[in-house]
Amino acid sequence: MRRSLIGIAAFALGGTTAAALSMGDAPNVRPTKPIIHAAALPPGRVAVAQASAREALAQGLILHPVSSILAVPGRMQYGDYRWDDKGVPEGRTWVRIDLKSQIMSVFRGQQEIGTAVILYGADGLATPTGKFPVLAKLKDHRSQTYDAPMPYTLRLTGDGVSIHGSNVRWGYATHGCVGVPTAFAARLFDAVSVGDDVLIVGGADVSSRPA
Numbered sequence: 001m002r003r004s005l006i007g008i009a010a011f012a013l014g015g016t017t018a019a020a021l022s023m024g025d026a027p028n029v030r031p032t033k034p035i036i037h038a039a040a041l042p043p044g045r046v047a048v049a050q051a052s053a054r055e056a057l058a059q060g061l062i063l064h065p066v067s068s069i070l071a072v073p074g075r076m077q078y079g080d081y082r083w084d085d086k087g088v089p090e091g092r093t094w095v096r097i098d099l100k101s102q103i104m105s106v107f108r109g110q111q112e113i114g115t116a117v118i119l120y121g122a123d124g125l126a127t128p129t130g131k132f133p134v135l136a137k138l139k140d141h142r143s144q145t146y147d148a149p150m151p152y153t154l155r156l157t158g159d160g161v162s163i164h165g166s167n168v169r170w171g172y173a174t175h176g177c178v179g180v181p182t183a184f185a186a187r188l189f190d191a192v193s194v195g196d197d198v199l200i201v202g203g204a205d206v207s208s209r210p211a
Contacts, residue, residue, distance in 0.1 A: 042087040045111075046071050063094050063131065063199050069105070069112040076103070079168045081116035081184035085191075088113055093191050095163075097178055099127060100202035104163075104180060106188060114187060119168050119179035127176050129200045132156040134192055150177070152185035156198055163188070163198070 041047060045068045056062045070082055083106075091109025098104075099120050106114035121127040138153040150164040165186070166172070166179025178200070180188065 041068055044071050044084055045069065061201060062096060063197055064107070065110050066107065066112070067110040070115055072115065076115075076117050078117055078170045079181055081114065081181050083114040083184065083187050085111075085113040093193065093196050095188075095192070095196070095198040097163075097198065097200045098202045099129070099200065104178070106191065108191070113191070114184065116180045116184045117168055119166050119172055119174050121174050121176035125174075125176040127174070127178060127200065128157065128161060129202070132161075132198045132200065134194050134196045134198060137189060137192070137194060139189065151182055152189035154189065154192055154198075 047068050048066050050067070053062070053066050057065060070084055072082055085108060088108050088111045091111075093113075094107050096105045096107070097118065102118050102120065104114075104116050104118050105112050134154050134156065135158070136153075136155040138150075138155065140151065150162065152165045154163040156162055161176050161178075163178045163180060163185070165182030165184075166174065166177075168179055168181050172179075
């Protein structure tokens with residue numbers, strides 16, 4: 001998959017410094033153009049080239065300015081995540097989800113503090129794209145429709161689309177929700193408040209989703 005900071009559904013952030021997952025494998029390739037190294041940053045972080053970030057913001061690919069992301073070497077696989085908020089000042093949390101690359105990025109202000117490989121909707125129950133506020137937090141929620149646990153639920157829509165802890169494995173999908181590793185979901189649940197923003201971009205065709 002072509003890597004581009006401003007390309008639709010390919011804004012290179014965090015776990016996206018790894019790259020897009022495809023059918024059955026995870027060929028995560030670190031982008032080079034959008035990212036610049038900054039010696040002043042704490043270890044484990046890289047700076048985002050501000051010209052690229054401004055263009056991404058203008059195109060609606062991010063909600064707020066971004067100045068640094070987590071350095072994630074190598075490839076991210078299903079079930080992988082990273083969380084590191086050391087040295088990041090207080091600020092409002094916001095979330096970006098890229099369905100095509102199957103990556104979530106969590107920000108505090110302008111700094112990425114978490115990233116994870118996700119699951120999303122298939123079989124005619126697509127995960128919607130757009131900007132959503134967190135409507136509710138339900139720590140021990142269970143789906144009545146599917147009789148399935150949804151730990152650390154962050155409700156995004158009135159009809160039940162949520163972010164929640166899942167068994168993130170190849171070959172799995174959701175019924176329209178965004179599934180993340182449960183340990184990551186617990187950290188996200190603690191970091192996010194009701195009313196915080198979630199941006200979902202890059203709706204994929206059914207043919208490109210995990211089988």
